[in-house]
Amino acid sequence: MTNLACLALLLATLAACWGQPAYAASLGDLDPVFAPPVTYGVGQHVRAVCMSDLDGDDVLDIVTVCWVDSAFWVLLGNGDGTFAPAVRYPIAGSPYSGDVGDVNGDWIPDVVTSSLDTDYVSVSLGIGDGTFGAPTIISVPELPWFVVLGDLNGDLALDMIVSTPSPAWDLAILMGNGDGTFQAPVHLTMTQYPKTLTLLRLDGDDDLDLIVVHPGADGFSVLLGNGDGTFLAPFFYGIGDYPLEAGLGDIDHDGDYDIAVTCSDDGTVAVLRGSAYGTFAPPVYYPVGNWPQDVVIEDFDRDGHADLCVANNGGWTISLLRGNGDGTFQVSEEYDAECCPHTLAPGNFDGDLDLDLFVGNSEDDFSSVLINLATSPATGPETGFAGGP
Template structure:
């Protein structure tokens, strides 16, 4: 396996025109290749079931990349979206980012349908080339605001509380003009106000006539195929950390917080980010998924600064010591040990990577051990997330797949441009089994997770490159119960982002942490949803707010949503 991994690392370059020789020969000889590529297990049947309700829900969004034939790299990234309750009616609304067309805000009507309210709300991002979105109530006024990342200047939309938004980018000083991908709101200095981390990708300019790149042909053809250039040709763009001043403005705290290397700024070519407290010390850390460069783990030192420790802790490279092409990322406790683990989607001829948090400040790549390695070897993953698809109490994993090269099938006979998405069911023993889903291949990008119909399970929204978004309603037939929490901070940020919740029934516990910006270019349901199997009473909920206040609730009925407000002091309710 190690030899195979080493030999196939450069296959990605062959699609960008840089490697040939015996690698190209392997690609063309399908019989030999099939003997080398690890074979995944067959998907299993399951009561987990999702139904495409896009049309009946009134979602008529279609992404467009605006390609002109010049093969500009921004055309390959696609765009994401967000589940959010912008009008506080208790139902998740939907914001979808477009690239060469306006973004769309859909209001949830509460009956399974949505209405386009973009024009009246004023959040079209008109004139910008959009990629991602982060959601958070940055001024603690009880209304969710939007931060949209673009190729070019980003935008911060302040929610006015009356169904409209105001562009406050200039006033807030958050309009990073670089090529931004993902972003997330989090409170890194625990002052009760949400700060903002913006992931930037490449130093890429449309007005520079870059030399064209070609992909190596397959099947012995002499003609090369024009394609997109490898990101290795471009310098990475530094990320940005904006500290919330508490008055509607932000300060660029990137250097002050040590989000930089000794030579200046970290240039990691980032695409995904998640903020989570990986060492459970009460301070939110940052993990950034980088493309073809080592990933970053910024450890929050609790004094307003960070230390980059991914290499030291074992989550910068794969188990083979390879810097993979990170796309999407999420954090969650898949094995129930109380520590948040990491999952990252990567390129074809790489595996997606599951890093187990060892609880001692280190991580271990357990992708193959968890049966997630072979199954992802030929796919190219983007949007992803930990979620409990069947409410059995174990976190499952969804992956949105799709290649970036429309001509990939002319260069190899084992990869495809459109690819099926994947759902991996957590078997409760730290391993996963792929669930049989609708195998209709797509060119997917972002994935949003949220219970839009409030029926107690997690639904999915998948964005696609140059195609329609897909809303998948969770209609799994299981007897399992659930408990959902909406958290309202008082001393902590109002969204409750960064709050850690531990649910206990008997000797079993589950740990969740509120983070909404993850997956790929996307933002998720801020509420916490626990699946509890066939249990009917929750013995204890332990809520650790970012302020340090601990709140304990006991003997709770299931199949309900609890709205929990942070107390002003320690509180235990039986």
């Protein structure tokens, strides 16, 4: 993919936002799950949101990766559902994705970002008080799109995978040395251009597996890990038009990962039930809002069943599809998200038992927090999975 094509894709996403009015949720007789959004200034055009306890106070903090601002921003949580004013950390280029993890073995979260118009990723080491040092640069192939961290070979050092749609459809795998540095990238060529990446254990062993979403090929690939930093050949699953993001969780209480993928051109989310072998059943499609971007699987209404939450970038709403516990979902409920929701990050921000929602907006210079209002006690086991190692 050329630089011009990548820019065209980003502009198409922004164009879906312009001129769209926000509208209120229509819930019928249902109790609302989320309160109206509260906005925070976090820089322009949020492309990724990461969560971690950055300052050691046992409260979730937020990192937003902002494309236009050439920076990531940090919001330290207060533990009551509010956040301190955001602090900006400059990054060269136009950062498009990021991840948080301890890359140098000091038990303090660090931030890794990829800049789409460069040939490197940036590593910013955490100080331990919620602040970060100056970024160091790690060379990768041209146009690093998405970056994810995980221990691929069981040596307790975080490794890195970067998707690079140009000049070749590559995944760059960089093994971590455990001191904040990484080895030279090993290239894994895909047959379709790769975008978003998810690392998790799909098939019941201790090795991290990889899910790669391919927007231009209308599908996603599963690469089972060998436990040494390499992967088996990808297995491709075709789904709806122009998939963008994947969410993982157990939607049918069988203990296996299931997957939901947003199909942006269709205005749907594709749901595929998983098996213990890392394979997936054919997709079932659920209508959501206009130009869906991100999707997460968690039990938001505390009934013991996993739900779907979808960011509708073109409709300025969040869709909530309540799970029935058997792998199916109810009709979508719509919640106001202010402007152009792009990325979702669920977490307990106010210290109760409910999952709140941080919404990164791809337009304007603010993002939103939706506090969970659910009061029903959970009636079943934990239903969502946390991605990564």
